[in-house]
Amino acid sequence: MTTDVIVIGAGTMGSMALWHAARRGLAAVGIEQFAPGHDRGSGHGESRMTRTAYFEGPEYVPLIQAALPLWRELEAEAGAELLTMTGGLMIGPPAGELVSGALRSARAHGLACEVLGPAEAAARFPQHRLAADEVALWEEGAGVLRPERAIRAAAGRAVALGAELVTGVRVTAIEADAGGVAVRAGGTVYRARRAIVCAGPWLGRLLPDLGLPLTVERQVMAWFPAADPSAFAPDRFPVFVHDRAGRPAAYGLPALDGATAKVAIHHGGRLADPDAVDRAVTEADTAPAAAFVAQTMPGLTPAVARSAVCLYTNTPDLHFLVGAAGPPNVTVVSACSGHGFKFAPVMGEVAVDLAVDGRTRHDVAGFSPARFAASGRVSPG
Template sequence: MQTYDAIVVGVGSMGGAAANELAGRGLSVLGLETFWPGHDQGSAHGGSRIVRQAYFEGPAYVPLLQRAYEGWHRLEEESGRQLATWCGGIYIGDPGSHVFTGSRHSAELNGLDHEVLDAAQIRARFPSMSPPDHAMGVYEANAGFVHPEDTTRANAEVARRKGAEIRYGEPVTHWSDTAGGGVEVVTSQGTYGADRLVLTPGAWAPQLLVESGFPIVVERQVFYWFTPDFTTAVPYERYAAPEHPVYVEETDGNGEVYGFPMSDGPDGGLKLGFFRKGSPTTPQRVERTVHQHEVEDMRARATQLFPHLTGPLVRARTCLYSTTPDQDFIIGALPQSPQVVIACGFSGHGFKFVPVVGEILADLAVDGATRHDVSLFALDRPVLRAPEGGAA
């Protein structure tokens, strides 16, 4: 049986970053992945993911995001790939909304450069958008998007250069503790041993961590690319980076949407989606077909913010969220198996943290502790505990 210092199960976004970090610290590393590099079966695909720091989800996330930004730049240097596009970001809502007030609070509390814009200022600066008159926005220049498929490939490539062994097309069937305090991992092709195990299973977490009973709901989400009507006064360039920012918007309770500038040319479409409008599923039975009623629902909502987004649908794709009850992540060592570190439940907003999560996982696997504040992600927090008399 081949043995390693550490085995990483799931070499997607988080697992690839962990393998990169562990190999960089001189450990012998095996990464095991069911699918192919940059695959589209989970959560890390679709061409773009937002990165931002004025974080309405909570100011406690901001120091982690600041460290993640350092990691994005470092990964670009190490891989030779351009992963990020810095086009700015705007977060629009009612004056008392969570999107607006939370973004402003995080920016002010953490000393982030930002501007507060009213609806008229938003429309003047970004003519593709037409928020209602009472809307307010927080604009952050230090925001943009990263390419998820290239990110997962970059981490795996750099990890391999540092000595890691990465095996694709090799699903893990089960793992177990060993008498000596290590682990044994069984796959479709063999059995491996290691002192430490890092589990980053994404939407497969409920199956791979069934004994832990974490209340993770896997949700089917859809994102869309619609074509603007360029016969209006708003040309393609005003929809594309660097003139067009990433965005999050919800006003008058119309449902939070997020999206990106056009990045694939005039025929590529403007990408956007609902943030919280998923349906429970599993990776095995997820419906990959996007239906016409879903397209019509998205277009009706999209044109509330983008009145000229009336051209043809270019394409639509599904992805998977793995959502916890409080929408905070799950990161830590398993109490019953402290040599096993897990990261899952990223609840649809984890990708921007990829570099720092890789660092945290390596810290926990090697040292049993990390300098980063991960108290938000504790495995024993109340919302993750099973109720008395039953499983979570």
């Protein structure tokens, strides 16, 4: 049987693309250098935030709204809990990028939200300490996702629906050939009509000729003990982002282990080589999050209980990279700049739509790799 599509990378985006390809009845092969749910890329660390009033831009909102039911479909198919709605708090100065951006998205899309002043926020969410000039934008459409479980669920469903998944093998080349594409991996050449590349932090290494202006950034996550764990449980502690005027924002997620809440700093990490990441976490790595906890989260002890290193793959504008790039018949879905997980099931659908149909009903035009072509750095396929 001729393979319709090869998906390179079965991490966050690739596992979802493989799932969608299999759901469409395509003959699909996934190739993953490790195994689904591994801890060396971007899709691990117990929890991921989803939120709908998206400060990064109202254009993301329809994609989130499309992703949410897909998360529920994957849960139902896999019989696994992947998404717990908690609501969300965007905290910061009202005119800051976070609060004003979230409000703009909420208004543009008629999303239910409330702006709480410091006193009201303290009464309803005493886990946070707000400065006098800060507000908290509360939105209902936010929650916590389970990344490793979700990736394994999507990959597992893909295989159950007939996809082949090759693990422990690294793709070393993607070339055009008469039938579409030839993909070299572990001494084997896999041929298919099309390829979808979801290589995350390894994208620049896999397709160096594109000259994509990507950076891989080391990120440290830390978990802090809660004095009263029930106050940080998902039913009482919404996911949050806290805009810290001029410094990288802090964010946090509820205690999923019944003891510790995750708090980390968004960006501000050092550049990394995905094949040589320093995974030893030092006190200096966690000091910014610990200081934030000490200042603003009275119910948490600012002593790190556990920590982990993960990778962001950033574009210069911090928007995604989705579309044709490189050899003909190759679609890239990657470089989610530290905020892509929540979109994964819809991005998987988009990837298959673009690869197979050449178009998608979802608006992803703003993520085209061609936007970097003006600088002469990308040659879109």
